[in-house]
Amino acid sequence: MSGHPVRFVLLLILLCLALAACENGLAPETAAGPPPKPYGIRGVIRFLHWPPADSVLDLRLAVLEHYPVASIVTEVIQGRAKYTDQIRYGIDSEQYSLSLAPLPTGSFPFVGVAQQYGSNIQQDWRVVGIYFAGNDSSKPGSVVVPVDSMVPNINITVDFAHPPILP
């Protein structure tokens, strides 16, 4: 039992070495070839009646996998939502494009704009704009996002003076 097992294990290590030599592990995204085709939504957000700047600590468009939810922040933390970068204060309108990866494609029941008005990053948020499908403003409009497709015209009006009443 002396020589053969050693040769076997040495061969095993050499095999590992050969396999490992073929693989470099992680690479920068720029070196990893063309990225997959994005899927998501795009559109225009219009803003009316901006409040004082010190009450707009953050402002983002968010897309939820489920609705209704207890807290948008919790959905974000649990990885069931996607959101844009912070929207600049005081602008009239913003064209946006939001990739929804890695969320699965399909139906998204809520697209809205949320404002952080206080210092508690978990609690001090309110919804100030919602995407409605057609003329139905009784409930948030659902958006169906197919594979490899950026769904256009998901437009939202944010009126800070008259925020939407959530159903």
Add this chain to the structure above:
Amino acid sequence: MRTALFLVLFVCVCHPTASGGEETGTLHGLVVSADEHQPVPGAAVLLQGTLRGTLTSASGEFSIPGIPPGRYVVVISMIGYRPYRSDSIEIPAGGDLRLPVSLEASAVETAPVVISASRREQFAEEAPVSISVIDRQALEERQSVTVDDALQYIPGVNITESQVNIRGSTGYSHGAGSRVLVLVDGLPVLGGDNGEIEWETIPVANIDHVEVVKGAGSALYGSSALGGVINIITRQPTGSLTTIRTFGGGYVLPSYSSWHWTDDPRTSGGVMVDRQDRFGSVTAEVGASRNVDDSYKVNDYWKRWNLWGHLGVEISPFESIGLDASFLDQQRGNFLYWKSLDDALQPTDDQIGEHVNSDRWRLSLNYTRMLTHDCFLTARGGWFHSRWADNIPTMFDSGGSRSTSDAATAEVQVNAQFTPGNILTGGISGSSTTVDADTIFGHHSSTGFALFLQDEYALLRDVHLTAGVRWDAEKIAAVDLFSRVNPKFGLVCTPDDATTLRLSVASGFRIPSIAEIFTTTEAGGLLILPDSALQPERSWSYEVGGSRHWSGGVTADLSLFRTDLWDLIEPSIGTDGYIRFQNITRAQVTGVEASLTLDPWAGILPVTVSYTYVDPEDKTANDVLRYRPRNVFYASVHANLRPVFIGVDYRYLSKVERIDEELISLGIVKDGDARVPISVFDLNAGIDWMMGGTAMSGGIHIRNLLRYYYTDFIGDLGPPQSIVASLQARIP
């Protein structure tokens, strides 16, 4: 339990000492190497199945006095040699016996002597639990700068951001507590404030070996031994020796240009000087080291001073006392998460310029006395002081946070053998911790007390039963008293000299650290607040396994294990929207571990491989546990063609299936989901030579030989290839 413990103490203390009882014998001996007939200093000599043992002197000699007359088997073990096991020898009443021993060289130690499994010296295979050992030679050959660096080749062990994960049971505890208890010579070295392992505090140059006990160990060691115990055994001076070691090298530029962030070389290096002496019955050691590492990442540098010392006095052949001290002064940059995968070696902008400075002291006193022929007393005490300050602003401390903690532990232990094959171990332990931190942890103190008792009993000649229990109580100011009883049960069967079967059941627990209970800070815009309702984490570990030796230097070991865990503490968002550490997770980890050692040519070409599979189940989330790779495979082959050696180590860890996804969702760690399996080769080569009377060693160490890129943690790229040269001189 208390009655039994006091009975043990009473009997031992009242019994006459070895110098005055029945007529006894003495075993003398000389241990030399079989090939060169040179003395072997520091070899462990044990009378099997008893508490008696000693170490060989610088001249290779040993003496065990006070042995009751009878027949014994002598076992001698030393790193780099095959263990020696004598035939049954007769110790005569009032007489001496001389035993000359030649040890055969072997790079693989198949039966190391360990102390952590039962709080007494025994062979690892006599313990009912799985134990792995890293010896001093492995630390030196691999140029390990810290202990955790060396632990990553222990079967079933992997390291996540300096936290040890043993067989998937411990995972990652978010920098506020350790689920593995780390000891130095039996005393804890976890930070008093955050309960974290402070690896840098432990100078590697002062280490003899490291023992890793897998599975819950709270029945002997108390809190934090939830998933295992790591006991670092420091080296005892055996004679006059000056050791000087220096190393230097640097990191190779990453293969991808987008990861290049500087044209300056990123270097690492250090120098260590150690002097040990023996003056009759007094031993002394003093050493210092300076290590500097630029790091391959921006703002991830560290600079470190380590000082250490030892003073030991052999008061009589039956009594000794030792004082150890170590000091660390460290400055390091702060690199939490990368900026993005494209800028993987750069932290987010807010981390630039952030740093953490720390200094830590460790003092320990160890007293041992042979009370009777078969009863030994050990008393030890330790003080661990930690102070750190950073300049990382939070909404509570715009200038950064600071914390000072002091943790003191004292214990008295008695090992007694009343009848052949029946060894009792019992003791008491007390601890006190104070934390002084402005806002982040506040000002708190805690006091703990424990009693432990263990009986090892020979049911039959080849079947040994171990049963033990420990009661711990700890009071942290302003929090409920934590109290818990942890039992253990073990069975070892040796059907023949080559085969050992083992079974163990043990419970573990971990009292929340002061940091977990009282942290008040902000991280990534999220508020973390105290929770005084935290309860201890609990675990039960089960293991059945066995090992077998074959001729030709073949050793195999197989373990089936399971750990149930309750109330694992994790940071979680409460209903009020703030983060607190809370008891959340119920988990179960099952798995199998197999290892094989092949050493057919007596240390010339030892080969070891091990594979561990775990199924880490988060029963609360109905998902896999975070930061636990399912498959861990290690292999190493070392060619010892003295004076030249070449070693290759390989480690593979399958891709971690679940991490802190919240950090990605919140946008705190961009590209945080980028991770792959870990597949890394390390190469170590060296040569020994004599220069006058000085023993010289030179080495070259290439880490990540194939330049494989992986994440150690979320948003943290592991070390790319580094090349370091080392030179060591040992001057008698």
